[in-house]
Amino acid sequence: MKKLTTLFLGTLLFMNNLFAQDQGKRFYKLPIYGKYFETSQQFHRVDTLKYNTMPASVKKLYTNSAGLFVTFKSNSSELYAKWCVTDKKVGLNLTAIANKGLDVYIKNRAGRWQYAGSKGTVKTCEDGLILEHLDSTEKEFLVYLPLYDETTSLEIGVEEGASFVELPNPFKRNIVVYGSSIVHGASASRPGMAYPALLSRRTGFNFLNFGVSGNARMEKEVVHMLGDINPDVFILDCVPNSSPEQVSERTVYLVSYLREKHPNTPIIMIPSVIRELSYFHQNWNNRNHLQNANWKTEYNKLIAKGGKALYYLDTSSLLGEDHEATTDGTHPSDLGFMRMVEQIEPFVLDVMKKHNIH
Amino acid sequence: MKKLTTLFLGTLLFMNNLFAQDQGKRFYKLPIYGKYFETSQQFHRVDTLKYNTMPASVKKLYTNSAGLFVTFKSNSSELYAKWCVTDKKVGLNLTAIANKGLDVYIKNRAGRWQYAGSKGTVKTCEDGLILEHLDSTEKEFLVYLPLYDETTSLEIGVEEGASFVELPNPFKRNIVVYGSSIVHGASASRPGMAYPALLSRRTGFNFLNFGVSGNARMEKEVVHMLGDINPDVFILDCVPNSSPEQVSERTVYLVSYLREKHPNTPIIMIPSVIRELSYFHQNWNNRNHLQNANWKTEYNKLIAKGGKALYYLDTSSLLGEDHEATTDGTHPSDLGFMRMVEQIEPFVLDVMKKHNIH
Structure with a gap:
């Protein structure tokens, strides 16, 4: 019984953490653009099972999320992201932003994608604030995935109550x-x-x-x-x-x-x-x-x-x-x-x- | 006695490694340029003991070797370096080359400093080949020190028998x-x-x-x-x-x-x-x-x-x-x-x- 109570309290604590962490935010999974093929692993550029005879190093590299991105519209004044990559070390000739990070653009009034912010990490799973103090107009966002690592999950977060609409590939x-x-x-x-x-x-x-x-x-x-x-x-x-x-x-x-x-x-x-x-x-x-x-x-x-x-x-x-x-x-x-x-x-x-x- | 023998053999092995590592190379310490003040710690930009009342963070940062460099002339076809920095982690917005690495220029035939190679590290002490397969003409070199770390030692190595002459500050x-x-x-x-x-x-x-x-x-x-x-x-x-x-x-x-x-x-x-x-x-x-x-x-x-x-x-x-x-x-x-x-x-x-x- 004591064990069960501990388990129950532990679960409550866990759920509470989860709640606290995400309080006031809402997270979304989005379609992944920037690739041609449908892949069973959505963050891979090429289905390495289908193209199984390619050299091993090439297959490995096509699991990296280089060029992949998500896009959406929101009026949130803050932007969050949770994403996971592998435990591979950052390359000596790369920043942790390029290697494992996210890079965000917003469509400006002239209709061009303008850099808005980026976030690097050396963690396997990162969970953080990417942009803040945005004005309350509805804006189109484009978020690039890590160049030199395999992304294994990605969720984009906005403030609870903010609008959020998936967008088609703008290119x-x-x-x-x-x-x-x-x-x-x-x-x-x-x-x-x-x-x-x-x-x-x-x-x-x-x-x-x-x-x-x-x-x-x-x-x-x-x-x-x-x-x-x-x-x-x-x-x-x-x-x-x-x-x-x-x-x-x-x-x-x-x-x-x-x-x-x-x-x-x-x-x-x-x-x-x-x-x-x-x-x-x-x-x-x-x-x-x-x-x-x-x-x-x-x-x-x-x-x-x-x-x-x-x-x-x-x-x-x-x-x-x-x-x-x-x-x-x-x-x-x-x-x-x-x-x-x-x-x-x-x-x-x-x-x-x-x-x-x- | 057994312990002593082990120690002796261990020391021999250590010395042998050291010899093997440096075989065929000759290492030099050089005057440090790119700073104004004489400093008791030669890789510091400012003497933080003399200017002891500056904010602690500022004092710490003036121990970083940003802008410091060495310069020399050699006809070596290979260039080596041994250098030590601290165990501070690489910044998320920096490469390990910028943060803790070396950057080498050679004066070209037009008399301009031209990029020749660089080497990053995440180690506290690095020892490696920086340039190779250079032609045998005598060339002027300029080597920049790490931007965002305290350098604690630096030795430049050339092939045994190659010429090596310290140069004055070219600027x-x-x-x-x-x-x-x-x-x-x-x-x-x-x-x-x-x-x-x-x-x-x-x-x-x-x-x-x-x-x-x-x-x-x-x-x-x-x-x-x-x-x-x-x-x-x-x-x-x-x-x-x-x-x-x-x-x-x-x-x-x-x-x-x-x-x-x-x-x-x-x-x-x-x-x-x-x-x-x-x-x-x-x-x-x-x-x-x-x-x-x-x-x-x-x-x-x-x-x-x-x-x-x-x-x-x-x-x-x-x-x-x-x-x-x-x-x-x-x-x-x-x-x-x-x-x-x-x-x-x-x-x-x-x-x-x-x-x-x-």
Whole structure:
């Protein structure tokens, strides 16, 4: 009996904590956008059971929530979130906000998504206030999920009594961006600064983050997964981790397979950023230039064979000329991502215009 | 006897490890630049025993090695470093590179400092390879110390047999930058991107980092410490953490004290960045604008009283117009710091020109 009483009191105490914690707030689960596939694990970008033959590291990385977001409308003056990630350590070249945190935008009066706040964590489960002292007008919110971790749950909280309405994905069309850690988001300072997310907000188009850190070597199993997507544009930024030999051996298969499955979809090839460390690191210097030279050669071959709707972003420097735009010599900081976007955005928009994609 | 043998063998093993670790390398301690004062603790920016009456938090922060650097010449093809910091956790809005890491520049053929590599750590003591595969020409190196931690030791290593020569401080004159976390370096992605460091490399002048995160409230004891400096220019960026009332109450004392001690030294007042979170956070919105309005009012009063060599950087937005340039709504990312520098640099250079400071 004593045991039962303790259990009962314990339960009461637990419920009371739960109540106290959530007093005056109401939490919601929301549809997850920023991905193409329906996945059995809603916070995964790709169903890794379905695409089971992809390399283990690639499968693991597609469980990271890079590029995923939720969106809703509310007049709450405070915004809360509860979310869980894994116990993986924060990367040395990332902030805890980018790695495991949330990043919030609000649609401003000019109709543009404007940064409003972000919250980092090193905990497995975080529960906290994200924004406060908002005015009482109804506003549209967009919340980006962690870039470099698997999100396992997410609930958005507003004040009890505040309005709350789920919104559809505000970005139209689908543009797949397949690439390495740079697409994945290293070293953005927060989730919304990964370059596909930046492009979505700036253009209104839905750039989908298929970045896989340390990978994107055009493995056939990954190519086949990409071929199952039916987007409006493919952007291939998969040179950084492919050896010069892999670039020569695998590019034709990647592009031809996508072309066979999608005869009219524009495909844009982006060269690797020149790693800032490569200007002094002799091995990287040679390798980096050879990677890009081979990529361009494969493009030229494909064009010579009659390749249609295939485009190459010809640039000697995606990161500007002052050598200041990376965090670690390889990964763009927000400064680097902004410079990349300033080159990639007009190029992609031109291609889309040419193909009447609005 | 057995115990002694074990101890002896243990010691041998330890020495052997130490030898193996350093085999083929030679380590050097170097003079620390980037600070004005001689300090009994060489990695502190200010002698906190001498300026013992400053607020405890300010004293603690001046033990952080923000803005400090070493410089040398070597033809080594590899660069190593051993350094120790405290066991303080990495800040949520910082990378481990910025917080506890090293950031390396090499003087390029155009005579400009060019980023070469950086290394983050979460260890108290790190020992590792920083650069490799350098060509065998003799090069000038500049290594920035951790921004947000106390460095307790630093040794730079090169290959055994490589040349190694200490170099004098490459930056001329002294420009004191007194400010908050933003001057201190949050949220630069690496130590060399804090804005005083960026300004030094871009102009060749020695911008000294007197930033103290969460502080810089113009406390009299800190003002007196600043008055003991005899620089070529004072830059005051101390509005962000001062309440509007503190700005009104303390600015005249700060500026007048510095003027009294240094009758001819230009003093530049910089308004606070508009915190990105303030566009939606009603309290911050009011506070942020009031802080800057009061700062400008105090400037106007000082000018009206005949203030000489006093300048105000009049700008409505140090961070640009797209609201994307902070990591957490308050602290500039590298994107934000670059935008700040693009406004601060020409203003400061104009003032210096006017005062014949070359």
